[in-house]
Amino acid sequence: MERMDQGTTCASMVAGQEESLVAPEVVDKIKDEFEDVFKPVDACPPARGGVDHVIRLQQGSSPSFMRPFCMSQHEEEECMKQVQDALGKGLIEPSCSLYGAPLLFVSKKDGSLRMCIDYRALSKITVRDRYPLPRIAIDDLLDRLHGCKIFSSLDLQAGYHQIRIIDEDKPKTAMITPMGQKQWKMLCFGLTNAPATFQRVMNQIFKEHIGKIVLVYLDDILVMSRTPEEHEKHLRTVLEVLRQHKLKVTLSKCELNRPELHFLGHVVGREGVKVDPLKVAVIAK
Secondary structure (H helix, E strand, C coil): CHHHHHHHHHHHHHHHHHHCCCCHHHHHHHHHHCHHHHCCCCCCCCCCCCCCECCCECCCCCCCECCCCCCCHHHHHHHHHHHHHHHHCCCEEECCCCCEECEEEEECCCCCEEEEECCHHHHHCECCCCCCCCCCCHHHHHHHHCCCCEEEEEEECCHHHHCEECHHHHHHHCEEECCEEEEECECCCCCCCHHHHHHHHHHHHCCCCECCCEEEECCEEEEEECCHHHHHHHHHHHHHHHHHCCCCECHHHCEEEECEEEECCEEEECCEEEECHHHHHHHHC
């Protein structure tokens, strides 16, 4: 009898959690409705006046330039492949700039190569942007999430690549490739002030909703609600904002309609906020 009671209790708890979430068929309908938001980035992002990335240089500075690094044959082949792909998508363009940054590669967990650009010389002459990033602290999250019971997290695709660089500053991003000199048309990793620009864009487009139905830290977006009815409405609102600004999300990295999920190294749920046990385990070991 005791085992039966325990089983019945567990089943009731699971059923209760499912009842207090948005119905799965409704979530599927939302994904279909906003299919365009989940499509891969395949073109240069639109200009968003006033928030495109600007590279301000220290007065009297000269164009930065570094000699290219040596590459193995495998790295050179991978470089040509990635550069050709970026050219095809309109993310970069040929350049005749006085600036130049070398390329290098780092290995990913899956064994593939990530192309990186060494902008250290450019960073030394760049004026720092003091735009603040949100504080990541349990006390802050607790204040914002108090009373919320349903959560969804959205992950922007190659977030930086969805923000443009103003035309006059594109030459400053010039990089040296086996296919000649190229320059970026949008924000790329390695540029000083890239996080500040990205957070500024996110704060501007979500200014009416931050702290109320959504929290945003760079390309991580958390939608929070108290009831299934609220969450359906909030999720549609956030996705509609992303659609209006032509921002794309990676569906495979999203967690939708959850009573608990991981967000910025924390576990966010109905019982409150706690540090991710995996992060603590690393320190403990």
